[in-house]
Amino acid sequence: MGVLVPAAGTSPPHTWRTPGPAHLGTGSRGSAAPPGRGAAHIRTPGTRMSFAGHPLVGAAWLLDVEELQPPAGSVWARDDGEFTWITARPEWVEGKRTEQYASVAEVEALPAPPPGEGWLYAWAWEDEAAGRVRARGFPRRPDGIIAEDEATGSAAILLTAQLNRALNITQGAGSQILTAPGPDGTVEIGGRVRFAPHPA
Numbered sequence: 001m002g003v004l005v006p007a008a009g010t011s012p013p014h015t016w017r018t019p020g021p022a023h024l025g026t027g028s029r030g031s032a033a034p035p036g037r038g039a040a041h042i043r044t045p046g047t048r049m050s051f052a053g054h055p056l057v058g059a060a061w062l063l064d065v066e067e068l069q070p071p072a073g074s075v076w077a078r079d080d081g082e083f084t085w086i087t088a089r090p091e092w093v094e095g096k097r098t099e100q101y102a103s104v105a106e107v108e109a110l111p112a113p114p115p116g117e118g119w120l121y122a123w124a125w126e127d128e129a130a131g132r133v134r135a136r137g138f139p140r141r142p143d144g145i146i147a148e149d150e151a152t153g154s155a156a157i158l159l160t161a162q163l164n165r166a167l168n169i170t171q172g173a174g175s176q177i178l179t180a181p182g183p184d185g186t187v188e189i190g191g192r193v194r195f196a197p198h199p200a
Contacts, residue, residue: 053154116140134169
């Protein structure tokens, strides 16, 4: 993912005139307002989103703020020194479906993308007692721009709400997503964030 911080005096919608996530080689991009404001806009190639997990985790880490304001609602953020966490509501997740497979091997053997239509979050227990999950995310867009999503925080939130338990998810080539359901119906997700400048 990429995070774009608009210059002072500009508003986030103007950033959509710049090259988008496909140009950056990313599946989605969180565009955050100047530090201190916390307004956040999220875009995938050709689509604006009201909420997405990993762009907001990245934006929270980069801006070091306690609250972000995507269109879906207030997202609280914290950093524990290793993981950056956000708290969100599963009802904000739109257009994604989870499907359990019998084994990790079956998930890993899926083509990218598997046959069918619609956003698929394929998962299997790696260690059910420990809450460890292997998952892969497939947007299955008609344009085929993104064959597989490396980390899908929104789908992790949805799965956590469905199972009603904390999870340690390995997704994609090796992304780690930690989750925990909250007492008020929210879900907290966390991940490690590293700064990687995009080549010119």
